Amino acid sequence: MLEDGRLTEIHLERKKTRSVVGSVFKGRVSRILPGMQAAFVDIGLARDAFLFAGDVREALSAIDDLSDADPQTKEFPPVSAPPIEEVLTAAQELIVQVVKAPLPNKGARITTEITLPGRYLVFVPTVASNGISRRLQEAEERERLREILEKLDADEGGLIVRTAGEGKQLEDFEQDLVVLRGKWREITERAKTAQAPSLLHAEEGLALRFIRDRFTAEIEELLVDGTEAYDEIVSYSRSLGHGLGNRVRLWDEEGTLFEQLGIEREIDAALRSKVWLRSGGYIVINPTEALVAIDVNTGRFVGGKDLETTVRQTNLEAVEEIVRQIRLRDLSGIIVIDLIDMTEAENREVVFAALERELEKDRAKHQVLNLSEFGLVELTRKRSRENLSRLLTRPCPTCEGSGRIRSLSTICLRLRREILARANRLGDRRLVVCVHSEVLRSLESEQHDILDELREALGEQLVLEADSSLHEEEYYIAEA
Secondary structure (H helix, E strand, O other), X not given: OEEXXXXXXXXXXXXXXXXXXXXXXXXXXXXXXXXXXXXXXXXOOOOOEEEEHHHXXXXXXXXXXXOOOOOOOOOOOOOOOOOHHHHOOOOOEEEEEEEEOOEOOEOOEEEOOOOEEOOOEEEEOOOOOEEEOOOOOOXXXXXXXXXXXXXXXXXXXXXXXXXXXXXXXHHHHHHHHHHHHHHHHHHHHHHHHOOOOEEEEOOOOHHHHHHHHXXXXXXXXXXXXXXXXXXXXXXXXXXXXXXXHHHEEEOOOOOOHHHHOOHHHHHHHHOOOXXXXXXXXXXXXXXXXXXXXXXEEOOOOOOOOOHHHHHHHHHHHHHHHXXXXXXXXXXXXXXXXXXXXXXXXXXXXXXXXXXXXXXXXXXXXXXXOOOOOOOEEEEEEOOOOOOHHHHHXXXXXXXXXXXXXXXXXXXXXXXXXXXXXHHOOOOOOOEEEEEOHHHHHHHHOOOHHHHHHHHHHHHHHEEEEEOOOOOOOOEEEEEO
């Protein structure tokens, strides 16, 4: 997704590892954890899925209107749930839907509250109540849509009007609802005969999901590289009847689409921790196990008037880029932004307001706290899939993902301790030490005092050999 020519979102799916988010399974409870008020459910994936007590449909009370969230927190009131051990039993079978993708060290998160998205509606078969997307804020339009929802056949389940439903008429919603209810009937019929664990319904592939969920009048042009994907997208787009099929264009120019538009370069940049700003300042993004820390620095930008103005300009430019990077990298969980300190309250308010405006462009559910006295902004962002780094990279086999390895001086000192510990029990034998060539170079130059000490202690009994195929931290010591 490009906005003003700059990459703001990238969604990736490979055929062999298709996303399971949105897919419906028949699962079997494998273990109940009263202490965590959760259960592990076998749905046929590599790891058991995780089901919280609050995500078990029987434990939820009805919500009168899914659009009536608290205007300040944008959250619904908490719903009490009975203890999970009273709701589920071991080996119990149930229909569940994946809401968060599995991670390498964590199973998928699931819910028994199934939601089936269409073009204009989301059908919620287990909730007998209706709602309207929060993104539709005009009071008159919301009232019109509520009237349409009352006219729709509501024999079972609830309905949520999606953003794409703005301005649509009753017949548009009726067509959508027929398809969604038919899909739910197919799922329940399969569930009657399927053996748990098994897949009951797979979500559409990435391209078609994007057309269904994101292809609106706001998209000026949709470029497709590849005739097979192009034909599939055009056909599906026409079947939706939204009149946007003429905005789909097959890329037939020289070179690949991603290369010509600079997307490959942007993806490479999104995998680095440092991001330069146009002014010469920069931000540093450091994901950790607990949170994502983002630091803002003036860098080469020295401004032209005074320090406060320079800091304000850097922070304003930074918040725009930070939100773009959050969306692009799909960062989630707790995110802490360390802005450059501003002494004037007015400047802090301007920068925070700019951050909130940028966050409005983000479709992911988020909550942001005001700027603290230490110049920190804390926000949370909902995760539904793996972030870009996890999708495109793997832990470094050299540093094992830490991003650091021991220094040469540290390796030399460690080597010294082990060699001297063996020196007293050598007898007439020799000690053959095989090290990386860089370690040997360091011993013969800047760490020569360590080598002099070892040769004085062992003399001809010490034999050093270099092997560039070794990891720098690796060495072998053998007695011969």
